[in-house]
Amino acid sequence: MxxxxxxxxxxxxxxxxxxxxxxxxxxxxxxxxxxxxxxxxxxxxxxxxxxxxxxxxxxxxxxxxxxxxxxxxxxxxxxxxxxxxxxxxxxxxxxxxxxxxxxxxxxxxxxxxxxxxxxxxxxxxxxxxxxxxxxxxxxxxxxxxxxxxxxxxxxxxxxxxxxxxxxxxxxxxxxxxxxxxxxxxxxxxxxxxxxxVWDRALMPNPPRLPPGPPPSFRSFGFQHFSTDVTSDRIAHFKTEYFRAFGQYCSTFDVATAKVWQARTRAVGYNPEAQVHMCFFANTRHLLTQVLPKDGGYYGNCFYPVTVTAKAEDVTTKELLEVIKMIRDGKARLPMEFAKWASGDVKIDPYELTFEHNVLFVSDWTRLGFFEVDYGWGTPSHIIPFTYAEYMAVAVLGAPPMPKKGTRIMTQCVEDSHIKEFQEEMKAFV
Structure with a gap:
C-alpha cells in the first residue's frame, strides 16, 4: 500500500x-x-x-x-x-x-x-x-x-x-x-x-398524525460487503420472470430480491418471524397534475414502500417468487401514496423503524449522478456512504467503467453471519 x-x-x-x-x-x-x-x-x-x-x-x-x-x-x-x-x-x-x-x-x-x-x-x-x-x-x-x-x-x-x-x-x-x-x-x-422548481406547496400536506414511540437506534455491528453482478446474469432472471408471470421486472427487483433472500437465509430468523424490505419510491409520476410538466422539482418527493413476509417464505421460495413480492409492493404504491396524501392513514408511513429484521435498499443508478460531466467526462464510478450503524442497508450502484452490470454494496449482516451471506451472494453472481 x-x-x-x-x-x-x-x-x-x-x-x-x-x-x-x-x-x-x-x-x-x-x-x-x-x-x-x-x-x-x-x-x-x-x-x-x-x-x-x-x-x-x-x-x-x-x-x-x-x-x-x-x-x-x-x-x-x-x-x-x-x-x-x-x-x-x-x-x-x-x-x-x-x-x-x-x-x-x-x-x-x-x-x-x-x-x-x-x-x-x-x-x-x-x-x-x-x-x-x-x-x-x-x-x-x-x-x-x-x-x-x-x-x-x-x-x-x-x-x-x-x-x-x-x-x-x-x-x-x-x-x-x-x-x-x-x-x-x-x-x-x-x-x-x-x-x-422550489414550490413545496405543490406537495400533499395531510394532517399530522400523533407521533409514535421514538425509534430505536441500536448499533448492530453490520459488516460491509460488495459484489458485482453481470448484466447477463440480471437479464437471465428478467427473462425467467417474464416466462413465469408474463410481466417485466427491473434490475432493482432482481438484485433486491437476492439480497433480501440471502440476508434472511444467512441470519437464520425464526421461520414464522416477519422480515421487511423497505425502499423509497419516487412519486413524481403520481403528481403530474400539480408538478411542472418540464420537471425541475428538487424537493423530497418519495414514499417509503415496505414489503413484509414470513422469513420462511423469503428463504424457501424460488427467487422469482421473492421478486414477485417486491413487484406487488411496487404495485401498491399509487394507492398507498394517495391514502397518505388524503390523510386516510392511522400510522405515519414516514416514521420508520430500524429493527434488525428491516432491510433498507437504495438505488443510485437512476438518480442522474452517473451522467454528470464537469468537462472531463462522466464519473468512472460513485461510492455512496448511506450506511448507519442502526440500519441494515443495501445500495445498488455500478462497477467502475468500463465494467458493465450492477454493483451491490451492503452493510446488513454481522460478522457471525457474513460468511453465509457472502456464499449466498456469490452463488447468485
Whole structure:
C-alpha cells in the first residue's frame, strides 16, 4: 500500500454569483410535509471519481477545483436554498429554509499520487473517505449547512468530487439535479436545461398524525460487503420472470430480491418471524397534475414502500417468487401514496423503524449522478456512504467503467453471519 497524503489547500464558503439583490431580510421558504420528516435531517455522503483528462506531468490549464468552485457559485444563484440555512424546528413543524446567501462550504484539496496508485478508489479504499469528504469548522453542526463539497485533485489529472448534502432539502433526484446544474455551468452552459422548481406547496400536506414511540437506534455491528453482478446474469432472471408471470421486472427487483433472500437465509430468523424490505419510491409520476410538466422539482418527493413476509417464505421460495413480492409492493404504491396524501392513514408511513429484521435498499443508478460531466467526462464510478450503524442497508450502484452490470454494496449482516451471506451472494453472481 502506498503512503498517501491529502492536503486541503483552502476551505471557505462559496456565495451565489451573481449575488442576489439586497433585501431587508432573507427570504424564508417553507418546507413540505415530506421534507420535514425528522429522519431526513442527516447528511448523505458520497465520492464521485473522475478519471479526468490532464497530462499528469504539468499544471493543467483548467484545474477541476477552480472550475467547479466558480460553477458552484453560479448554480447557487439558480438554487438559493442551497446557499441558505435551516431555521425553525422539525418537531414543531415550523422548519424552513432562510435564503441568507451565506453559501455552500467548499474545500480544495490535492493528493500526491495518481488514481491508479490507489487502485482507482476501489474497495478496500486506500484513502479514507474522511480525507476526501468535506467537513465544516470545529463546532459547526454539519446538518446546518445544506451542501458541502470537496474537490481533491490527483497528479494524473483525475479528481474526486466529495459531496455531503442534507436530505431535508432534496431527495436523490433533486440533489443530482443541482449537481448537474453545477456541471453544466462548469462546461460553460449559460442556463441549465432544467429550470429549478422550489414550490413545496405543490406537495400533499395531510394532517399530522400523533407521533409514535421514538425509534430505536441500536448499533448492530453490520459488516460491509460488495459484489458485482453481470448484466447477463440480471437479464437471465428478467427473462425467467417474464416466462413465469408474463410481466417485466427491473434490475432493482432482481438484485433486491437476492439480497433480501440471502440476508434472511444467512441470519437464520425464526421461520414464522416477519422480515421487511423497505425502499423509497419516487412519486413524481403520481403528481403530474400539480408538478411542472418540464420537471425541475428538487424537493423530497418519495414514499417509503415496505414489503413484509414470513422469513420462511423469503428463504424457501424460488427467487422469482421473492421478486414477485417486491413487484406487488411496487404495485401498491399509487394507492398507498394517495391514502397518505388524503390523510386516510392511522400510522405515519414516514416514521420508520430500524429493527434488525428491516432491510433498507437504495438505488443510485437512476438518480442522474452517473451522467454528470464537469468537462472531463462522466464519473468512472460513485461510492455512496448511506450506511448507519442502526440500519441494515443495501445500495445498488455500478462497477467502475468500463465494467458493465450492477454493483451491490451492503452493510446488513454481522460478522457471525457474513460468511453465509457472502456464499449466498456469490452463488447468485
Amino acid at each position: 502506498v503512503a498517501v497524503t491529502v492536503t486541503r489547500r483552502s476551505r471557505s464558503f462559496v456565495a451565489p454569483s451573481p449575488a442576489p439583490a439586497p433585501a431587508a431580510e432573507a427570504q424564508t421558504l417553507e418546507l413540505s410535509a415530506i421534507d420535514r420528516v425528522p429522519g431526513l435531517r442527516h447528511n448523505v455522503r458520497s465520492l464521485h471519481v473522475f478519471r479526468g483528462g490532464g497530462d499528469g506531468g504539468g499544471e493543467m490549464l483548467r484545474r477541476p477545483a477552480a472550475v467547479i468552485r466558480a460553477a458552484l457559485a453560479r448554480a447557487l444563484a439558480d438554487y438559493p436554498p442551497f446557499a441558505g440555512r435551516f431555521a425553525g424546528s422539525l418537531l414543531a413543524v415550523d422548519a424552513c429554509v432562510a435564503c441568507t446567501g451565506e453559501g455552500a462550504w467548499f474545500v480544495e484539496a490535492a493528493v500526491d499520487c495518481s488514481l491508479d496508485d490507489v487502485n482507482g478508489m476501489e474497495y478496500p479504499l486506500m484513502i479514507s473517505e474522511e480525507e476526501l469528504l468535506p467537513a465544516p469548522d470545529d463546532g459547526v453542526d454539519p446538518t446546518s449547512i445544506p451542501v458541502m463539497i470537496q474537490v481533491t485533485e490527483f497528479t494524473c489529472g483525475g479528481f474526486i468530487f466529495g459531496l455531503v448534502a442534507v436530505h431535508t432539502l432534496a431527495d436523490g433526484l433533486g440533489a443530482a439535479q443541482f449537481i448537474g446544474a453545477i456541471a453544466e455551468h462548469a462546461r460553460g452552459v449559460d442556463k441549465p436545461k432544467v429550470a429549478p
